[in-house]
Amino acid sequence: MGKIRCPLRPPSMTLNRDRPEILQPPEHPQACRTQQTITVPPDVLAKTAQKHDYPSAAWRRSCNRRTGAERGFATAKDPASNDISRGWCRLMGLAPLMLFTTTLLIVRNQRILSAWNARQAETARRAAHGLPPKTGKRRRKTLASLATGPP
Numbered sequence: 388m389g390k391i392r393c394p395l396r397p398p399s400m401t402l403n404r405d406r407p408e409i410l411q412p413p414e415h416p417q418a419c420r421t422q423q424t425i426t427v428p429p430d431v432l433a434k435t436a437q438k439h440d441y442p443s444a445a446w447r448r449s450c451n452r453r454t455g456a457e458r459g460f461a462t463a464k465d466p467a468s469n470d471i472s473r474g475w476c477r478l479m480g481l482a483p484l485m486l487f488t489t490t491l492l493i494v495r496n497q498r499i500l501s502a503w504n505a506r507q508a509e510t511a512r513r514a515a516h517g518l519p520p521k522t523g524k525r526r527r528k529t530l531a532s533l534a535t536g537p538p
Contacts, residue, residue, distance in 0.1 A: 392406050
């Protein structure tokens with residue numbers, strides 16, 4: 388892993404001398420100390436395998452659900468709009484907290500829906516005038532813009 392120097396792993400000997408070094412390696416080391424890869428048996432793999440293959444569309448849909456849920460919790464806790472941080476409600480008990488939380492989520496959903504409707508109306512207005520839909524500002528820089536821009 389690039390943390391210690393070991394004569395059994397010649398590439399590790401190129402690390403700095405301030406790294407710990409195994410001075411007396413065993414004559415017959417375990418396979419995990421000398422091989423590059425490991426084979427995981429099927430019974431262990433069944434517990435750790437993902438439901439969908441990594442770069443597939445199903446995997447992206449699955450991950451996007453989690454992203455949406457995390458975004459929902461983040462906007463519900465955002466102090467700029469809702470703020471359900473500790474101490475936001477002085478009433479105690481499950482019923483008042485559930486009522487307030489439900490109301491907060493309804494207001495959040497209405498705010499998101501009105502923003503979406505405004506974006507759709509703007510896109511329709513631009514299309515009526517023969518303009519392309521408005522897109523977000525490009526945040527990443529291209530290599531060409533970095534090369535020609537100021538230092």
